[in-house]
């Protein structure tokens with residue numbers, strides 16, 4: 226047996242193992258899908274004349290062997306009328322099609338790049354038209370006894386689980402790309418762990434990740450990737466972060482960490498201090514002395530210096546702690562990948578608060594003061610920014626309250642977790658053995 230044949234054989238047997246592994250313990254939809262038969266000669270539909278039933282029609286309509294199809298790819302400048310004429314039909318017939326029932330009139334909206342097929346029976350009559358809008362969507366019009374009837378058909382792609390794993394060398398981005406993840410999945414991965422891990426600052430050489438994600442197939446051909454189903458990030462220190470996409474009994478899906486079912490998303494405090502607002506957020510504010518527009522990009526909370534404590538509005542990482550010009554003694558926190566909060570004019574910082582420190586929501590990060598350029602009484606100046614843009618912290622839509630898996634569903638969640646861990650193991654083993662096989 227040649228080395229390549231050996232690898233091929235191993236790959237085959239793992240695929241089988243994988244499916245058995247998945248089917249045995251799993252009830253979830255994507256785990257038990259079977260590979261459909263390989264697609265057959267599809268390229269022939271490029272030609273304008275063919276006897277082959279279009280691929281897209283197979284899944285939805287019973288094949289009518291005596292329909293003869295003509296297919297055209299719509300170019301800019303084509304009109305429905307010119308297309309009908311190319312297919313050998315006149316405007317009168319075209320009108321009776323678009324005046325048909327259901328969604329038949331939608332045939333008038335054509336876009337360059339779409340494919341249109343005319344189906345003719347053995348008597349030479351137009352009996353069906355299919356307009357392929359995209360890989361998944363088509364408009365199907367059929368002749369009935371009462372005239373033409375149109376219907377939009379949207380096909381559901383088949384989602385099959387796929388696996389990627391890598392060890393970080395430079396950045397998550399590069400390692401994920403090497404592992405075969407596209408940019409969208411990598412961003413999603415960073416987003417899932419974004420409340421716990423800062424992929425710019427926290428990630429070190431030797432950290433590793435594993436991802437089970439969906440590959441989307443139509444007619445047995447992969448055309449896109451779907452959701453991340455489970456993801457794992459292991460720090461060199463051995464800290465194992467695991468996130469599973471779990472759909473609860475109400476049908477809502479979100480990422481949770483086993484075994485306790487905590488949400489991967491962390492909640493935010495609307496107000497970081499127990500004190501009254503002394504100056505609201507106002508991007509049009511006029512400066513009281515200079516009389517120029519001097520936007521107030523935060524909210525001020527006045528309080529006696531030193532008390533009460535200033536709390537981290539959300540869990541995250543200390544991006545900055547120290548003196549920041551007119552802001553005085555300041556802490557900036559990074560939450561997830563796009564939110565920052567800023568706390569200014571402090572009298573002193575909270576214990577252990579310094580650049581890079583990880584903080585939990587509600588943790589004390591400092592105390593009210595009047596450091597920096599302060600007019601009026603001591604206060605906390607608090608800013609909330611999304612992608613760097615100031616937002617009103619009192620009205621901004623905060624990430625939804627992240628509730629854990631409810632107690633009533635914990636048994637279900639535990640079972641789900643077992644299945645997902647087993648899936649990881651099966652993928653990991655086949656991945657390692659494939660790597661060994663290709664080393665030989």
Ligand SMILES: [Zn+2]
Nearest residue numbers: 523524525606
């Ligand atoms: Zn202020």
